[in-house]
Amino acid sequence: MAGIFKLRERSVIHFNVADFAVAVERVADSGLRGRPLIIAPLQAARAEVYDMSEEAFREGIRKGMTLRRAVKMCRSATLLAPRPVLYRKAMTAFLKEVQNYSPLIESGFTDGHFFVDVTGTHRLYGPPPDIGLRIRRYARTHLGINPIWTLGTSKLVSKVASRLVKPVGEYIVSPGDEAAFLAPLPVTLLPGFTRREIRRLKEFRLTTVGALAGLSRRQLMVPFGSRSDYLYNISRGIDDTAVSNSSAVVPGVDYEQVFADDTNDRQEVEAVLSGMISKAGHHLRLRRQVARRVGVWLRYSDGSHVVRQASRRVGSNSDFVLRNLAYSALQRAWIKRTRIRGCRLVCDRLHRQSPQLPLFPDAGGEERRQEKLLGAMDTIRDHLGHRLIHTGSQRFP
Amino acid sequence: MKTSPGKADIITRSGNGVAESSHRCSLYVGTCGYSYTEWVDSGFYPAGTGSAEMAALYSYHFSVVELNYTWYQMARADAVARMVNNVPEHLLFAAKLTRTMTHERDRDWQEQLGRYLQGIAPLKKRLLAILVQLPPGFVRTIANRNYLAALLDGLHELPVAVEFRHVSWAVDSVFSELERRKVTLVSVDEPELPTLFPSLDIVTNPALFYVRFHGRNRDGWRSGNMQKKFYYDYSEEELCSWTERYLQVMAGQAGRGVLFFNNHVQAHAPRNAQKLIKILGNK
Numbered sequence: 115m116a117g118i119f120k121l122r123e124r125s126v127i128h129f130n131v132a133d134f135a136v137a138v139e140r141v142a143d144s145g146l147r148g149r150p151l152i153i154a155p156l157q158a159a160r161a162e163v164y165d166m167s168e169e170a171f172r173e174g175i176r177k178g179m180t181l182r183r184a185v186k187m188c189r190s191a192t193l194l195a196p197r198p199v200l201y202r203k204a205m206t207a208f209l210k211e212v213q214n215y216s217p218l219i220e221s222g223f224t225d226g227h228f229f230v231d232v233t234g235t236h237r238l239y240g241p242p243p244d245i246g247l248r249i250r251r252y253a254r255t256h257l258g259i260n261p262i263w264t265l266g267t268s269k270l271v272s273k274v275a276s277r278l279v280k281p282v283g284e285y286i287v288s289p290g291d292e293a294a295f296l297a298p299l300p301v302t303l304l305p306g307f308t309r310r311e312i313r314r315l316k317e318f319r320l321t322t323v324g325a326l327a328g329l330s331r332r333q334l335m336v337p338f339g340s341r342s343d344y345l346y347n348i349s350r351g352i353d354d355t356a357v358s359n360s361s362a363v364v365p366g367v368d369y370e371q372v373f374a375d376d377t378n379d380r381q382e383v384e385a386v387l388s389g390m391i392s393k394a395g396h397h398l399r400l401r402r403q404v405a406r407r408v409g410v411w412l413r414y415s416d417g418s419h420v421v422r423q424a425s426r427r428v429g430s431n432s433d434f435v436l437r438n439l440a441y442s443a444l445q446r447a448w449i450k451r452t453r454i455r456g457c458r459l460v461c462d463r464l465h466r467q468s469p470q471l472p473l474f475p476d477a478g479g480e481e482r483r484q485e486k487l488l489g490a491m492d493t494i495r496d497h498l499g500h501r502l503i504h505t506g507s508q509r510f511p
Numbered sequence: 512m513k514t515s516p517g518k519a520d521i522i523t524r525s526g527n528g529v530a531e532s533s534h535r536c537s538l539y540v541g542t543c544g545y546s547y548t549e550w551v552d553s554g555f556y557p558a559g560t561g562s563a564e565m566a567a568l569y570s571y572h573f574s575v576v577e578l579n580y581t582w583y584q585m586a587r588a589d590a591v592a593r594m595v596n597n598v599p600e601h602l603l604f605a606a607k608l609t610r611t612m613t614h615e616r617d618r619d620w621q622e623q624l625g626r627y628l629q630g631i632a633p634l635k636k637r638l639l640a641i642l643v644q645l646p647p648g649f650v651r652t653i654a655n656r657n658y659l660a661a662l663l664d665g666l667h668e669l670p671v672a673v674e675f676r677h678v679s680w681a682v683d684s685v686f687s688e689l690e691r692r693k694v695t696l697v698s699v700d701e702p703e704l705p706t707l708f709p710s711l712d713i714v715t716n717p718a719l720f721y722v723r724f725h726g727r728n729r730d731g732w733r734s735g736n737m738q739k740k741f742y743y744d745y746s747e748e749e750l751c752s753w754t755e756r757y758l759q760v761m762a763g764q765a766g767r768g769v770l771f772f773n774n775h776v777q778a779h780a781p782r783n784a785q786k787l788i789k790i791l792g793n794k
């Protein structure tokens with residue numbers, strides 16, 4: 115049977131908006147263009163740089179650097195607090211356009227990266243380079259941002275090409291040209307290496323991808339063990355990982371809060387989550403929708419994040435039910451001692467609310483009472499604003 | 512196998528019967544681009560053909576190709592050299608100028624031009640022309656005339672063909688300036704629509720004339736969708752009539768001519784090119 119089936123050559127476009135947060139802030143305020151800009155939580159005691167402009171980068175500012183040090187290095191920089199909600203809005207707008215061309219999209223949350231698999235769409239939308247160019251044009255004219263776009267036969271190749279052309283430009287790596295394209299590049303441009311592996315590569319003087327590709331699997335096995343297969347493949351441009359939309363910006367109700375100071379106070383996080391649940395529940399009831407899953411993202415001061423979810427079989431838009439789900443997701447996510455910089459709540463798997471009443475109402479009438487209470491609170495909020503009335507545990511984003 | 516597939520010579524005779532002279536013009540027929548997955552689906556390339564094999568298969572049918580990926584991205588010498596080394600020697604090239612010097616002009620276009628020239632350097636003697644395709648919005652204003660003049664100055668050492676998409680450039684002063692510079696005016700076959708540059712048989716460079724067949728899809732032309740814009744299948748009658756009307760005139764004034772089909776959708780371009788080669792073979 116071997117040789118009968120041949121997989122179709124893939125076309126993967128990578129869009130990357132360099133310094134995404136800065137790009138979005140500059141759309142919001144054109145006065146920020148052409149000046150060094152640093153985005154960091156301004157009130158935090160040991161704030162770290164969240165993002166910086168190309169001008170600030172040239173002055174030596176890097177992500178994760180302490181704000182105090184960054185300000186010393188680039189005194190002329192404008193400082194702004196991060197606005198993740200705004201960045202996610204921009205991501206969603208970009209995503210909406212990309213979705214016109216392919217259902218297979220992989221993206222981060224607020225980082226301006228999108229992998230789009232456009233394999234097999236040529237009859238509808240023409241050759242893949244044309245799709246890349248059209249989406250970029252849209253982003254420039256309608257969103258005011260100028261993404262890099264690169265085209266390759268895999269995520270690996272298009273990602274490396276992006277790193278080559280940063281901060282602006284495009285790169286098309288022709289199918290079959292992957293190994294030759296990668297060979298002269300520094301090995302550090304390949305994604306997925308651990309620090310230990312980079313050290314080892316240096317020890318062996320393997321500075322270019324071509325030098326790494328010159329080694330057989332057996333030779334790589336000695337210093338890199340079980341990782342030898344991975345290294346062997348990526349050095350030749352072989353990457354068959356699928357563009358997976360599991361991490362995509364999901365359609366759902368979505369709120370995020372960055373804490374003024376990094377915190378590991380569970381009560382404070384729960385209070386903020388409770389505030390977000392209250393807004394989410396109100397939003398869902400207004401749209402007559404119910405959510406079956408609640409996800410909690412915890413973003414830590416060291417740049418890492420943890421995501422946990424809780425779901426139930428029957429959807430709900432009751433604050434009480436959603437809060438229980440959010441707290442159990444938080445319980446699962448609470449695994450690190452590192453201080454938390456921000457948290458995000460997503461209610462998804464949305465459905466229309468059934469107009470049918472339950473056949474057997476709950477015995478004590480608890481649900482009914484809660485429903486009435488929420489209805490009354492919604493009425494007040496509709497007239498006088500959301501913040502006017504809330505439960506004791508809430509803190510609003 | 513022929514050494515130069517898709518090539519034909521055409522001899523035109525002029526004179527009054529007493530003093531006659533003949534003129535030979537070599538014609539090369541090809542397509543705008545060769546790497547289309549759609550051409551596998553449409554049966555022009557065999558089933559299962561990968562992009563890496565397309566250039567070699569293409570050169571089995573044709574001796575010239577217009578490189579259009581150089582319009583999407585800046586030409587890079589290493590990639591161009593690898594491509595040239597992987598195709599038979601008889602295949603000649605026209606290379607489209609990158610869009611950042613035509614459609615989305617950047618301020619640093621002069622620097623980009625330098626990079627472009629370095630990028631296409633591996634084509635060397637196999638380069639028939641650099642195609643400067645100007646957008647429909649590029650109207651004949653003083654600023655645009657100055658820009659075009661500066662661009663052509665920057666390209667003066669190489670064979671250049673200019674394609675206008677706006678009717679305002681269809682004036683004698685433009686043609687005579689191109690003639691003075693020995694720059695080829697691209698003759699187009701496209702739908703007759705207001706403001707579009709018309710189909711002409713004017714030859715401004717005795718060394719080369721250059722024709723682009725875009726198809727005559729009036730409805731799809733301004734749809735914004737390439738699959739609609741270039742969806743057109745030329746009939747034999749249309750190509751015969753075009754040959755009678757335009758080709759005889761142009762071939763009589765130039766030593767070489769290139770004819771490219773841009774109606775790539777459903778592989779109409781290579782099939783129409785083959786149809787035209789057959790018509791020329793019968794001449």
